[in-house]
Amino acid sequence: MKAEPFEPKILAFFCNWCTYGAADLAGVSRLQYPPNVRPIRVMCSATVSPHHVLRAFQSGADGVLVGGCHVGDCHYIYGNYMTIKRIRFLQELLEFVGLGERLHLEWISSAEAQKFVQVVTEFTLKIKELGPSPLTVLSKGLPAMALSSPPPRENARAAVG
């Protein structure tokens, strides 16, 4: 049987005032982009809590994309000041536990349909290269990941996967 090509699931949080508008514009302009993103419209990128991102990965997302207004253009003035702090912090934390690169933040205004298409395309490609989230791969064997199968000491590698 031929293996199905890997189609990543990417959860996207798009700000209502900018990136979501860009997605709409891309749609009405009939621009083509990969169908892997599942957008969720939020009122500001700052409403995206680290909890949402972590929950997305826990629930099987292969990547998470956050789109907000350019700095200075946030409709809640300073909202995206918080967004960038949170996401940059999370990117570093995820990197440390081995999930780095799977979270991305981009500023896309409602006029930037081209940029929207480019970001979605590039990010999808990147997640395709990275492959399925190691969490979904590992979780299939999770109950078996018992202490009886320890990681060899020398490379500190857990004996799972």
Next chain:
Amino acid sequence: MREQIRSWLESGEMDAFLGFKEVEGHPIPHLFSKANLAELEGLIVNAPRYPLETLVAEMLQSQPGMKLGVLGDETTRRALNVLSIWNQVSPESVRVIDPDQFAPEEKGARKVFRVSEPGPVKLERGIDNRLGVDAIQALDGDDRVRRWMYEFQKCIKCYGCRNICPVCFCKECSLEHQDLISTGTVLTEVPIFHLVRAVHMAGRCIDCGMCEQACPADIPLRLLYRKVNSIVMELFDYENGLSSDQPPLSVLGEKVVLELKPIH
């Protein structure tokens, strides 16, 4: 040191002093006051680290304005600073008494947490609480996930790490939020359980090490939070318990200094 505390209590400069007293062979937190000065003889100064800060916060909330002394060290000071930033204690009400300052020659006599050498069984299972941030960073991405998942899945969800933490005080805890992390049954939902806690420690953890000591599953929690602390330091130049401002992830701030990370 006992004499000093006695005189503070007598003069009323201090209403009460929180330390430890031996009860049936164990050091138990105890409140010394003017009413029971004789008990000071039984004050134990070399008890293992315990989050007295939590008791301080509770006492100050029930009796605001009380002048309290507490046995502690540098990490106690830091923890109280964090708690005061979060409006849990008023800094002018509490004074940390470090036995090392009174008897420097006895320095080190105090039982601070030392990570013990893992025994053969633990070593065979890859359990080693002496690992440093570098040891993890030397692994490639997939091995890091495996390593952490191996650690996290040992969790029995006892909430000990949260309960012992001197800077955890919320009445409602995200770790028990049913919509975020499944509560109740083990297996613990990992890695979200530990990552949520890690996120909440950003700008707070003072690296006292008690969580790791409390963890029955030997999960290297301190290592995880040490990384969190160093990220906060690198990105925001913020040092928990020493910086007096609000932690960076709790305030919007006046300008954006960080750059977006490119996709490639």
